[in-house]
Amino acid sequence: MTDIILKAENISKQYRLGLVGTGTISHDLNRWWHKIRGKEDPYLKVGERNDRSTKGASEYVWALQNIDFEVAKGEVLGIIGKNGAGKSTLLKILSKVTSPTTGEIKTRGRIASLLEVGTGFHGEMTGRENVYLNGAILGMTKREITSKIEEIIEFSGCQRYIDTPVKRYSSGMTVRLAFAVAAFLEPEILVIDEVLAVGDAEFQKKAIGKMQDISRGDGRTVLFVSHNMASVKSLCSRAIVLENGVVGFSGTTEASIDYYLKGEKNNFLQTKFGNRKGTGLVKINKVDVFGENKNVKPQSGKPLTIRFQLDNPNKVKAQDIDFDIRIDDNLDQRISWLSTRLVKKDTKNNLKYVEFIIDNLQLNNGIYTVTTHITVKNIISDWIQKAFTFEINQGDYYNNGYFVPVLQGKTLLDFKVKLH
Known part of the structure; x- marks a missing residue:
């Protein structure tokens, strides 16, 4: 039986458009009144799909709706889709940054998230202090963090600035250190958003190599969001495509990328x-x-x-x-x-x-x-x-009569074969 480490069941997230705190007290009271009477939230029946390109009639929108998937231990799952499809919202729910409106996330083990530049970092603290802070948030002891800190610093390439407050780091340096912390402090599930795009090409290659090591070698699970299809292809074993807040496709990485790109470019x-x-x-x-x-x-x-x-x-x-x-x-x-x-x-x-x-x-x-x-x-x-x-x-x-699979190469060459 497959060892499932993360399971999303009927995940939906509803937002109210407009200014937060304006005219919502009546809605909150209405929700409370339905709840104490044991009735369903009345606003779950309203709202429109998450299509950012159209102007809707409802003040409620479903950023995500009825999302179901499972991730096995050691699997690398790619999550792809257009801007506004709901990818970051899903990762925030998986990371428990925000809670779903409906549904449930079941996980086994610690989750480390890298959702945006400087996530979980305190600007006034040094890089070294932030490593200990993030480790403590992940539930690690000071001794465990100390045993890993030199590897973290070396991988990040921030040795010279490790005792400097993070507020003086560039965005690239911050991402380098944040990724090193997330990868080396051994979470069972690593959640990575598009943030790696901030790093330079050398670090992106290094980070992808590290993610391959921790999934294949250490058997840890990675959820990876990116618009770079080459990175998704090289790293992920499977992918899902989000479209306007719902799962449009789920399958192999190649099939998912093909589905996504044909949706983006559906004309000849x-x-x-x-x-x-x-x-x-x-x-x-x-x-x-x-x-x-x-x-x-x-x-x-x-x-x-x-x-x-x-x-x-x-x-x-x-x-x-x-x-x-x-x-x-x-x-x-x-x-x-x-x-x-x-x-x-x-x-x-x-x-x-x-x-x-x-x-x-x-x-x-x-x-x-x-x-x-x-x-x-x-x-x-x-x-x-x-x-x-x-x-x-x-x-x-x-x-x-033989067609060369596109997986075997993008170019077709004229050649000769001599058999002796």
Whole structure:
């Protein structure tokens, strides 16, 4: 039988919108009156789902509704979803920072939480004093903390400042020490929110390695929230996707990430030109992505065309313009870079269109994101981060009826095999 260490049963959390303490005494009295009569809270029947993008009619909102899941000992569970989906609220309930409106959390063992920068730290106390304070909160003795403190300090990389008040730490230093405390003081359940994103790349890699060690080696449980899908994929054995306060999907990490990303980018081609920088002298008006012709979606092993229509009112010549595109996969990992710098510009005409054409597409099936970058005489004219996404269908790249699983690689290479 699986050793369940944490169980969430019918967890819901309701909030009242607006200013706290304004006009709520009548609601509190109403709740109290129903309670002493043994009746259900009358406000559980009202409220709307947690969709931050729409204006609701009710003053009550369900940040979470009917959440059920179990986590086994030694498991690393990823919790993913859009901003406002309810991830942080769920972690606060699991960490007992706040209580659920309905439902129950059952746990076995101590929980250490890292929900935001400086959680549980006192700014006037030194880093060393805060280590002892946090250890005491976790129920550890002074002797137990002392036996671990040198490891904690070394891992955090804050040796020089460990006897300096935490209020003088940068946010990155605070996160480093807070994570080291949470990881090394041996809680049975470690709860980590997006806070690790504050740390630099070296520390993020170090922290993920430590979380893998404590889950696989020490058999402790980790609940991990992140928008970095590469981190979720490398660390988590399973994941749940929250959508507007409810569980939209639960399954393997790969399946959960795929579900989440397809929900975010459910069209074959989705453009988003809002996040752009530059002079605007030459800029993108429209993009088309297609396969063998304009009516065919891109497919592995087939042609791919990415066609840009430009706005060039000043009739800048093609020879003065450099156009680069960067292609990332669904984990935000860079796959390829294409540029007009790499080819001979055989036209002196006013530039209106740019087409990047690939005769034999070597990308495996999946969703890809493109960042565009246009310069005019080396000055940025139009730089759009994550300008659009497009989807590539699975294709018979090797013409033998065998499809390469995307788990085995994002790129497909032409190769030969000699058997002797």
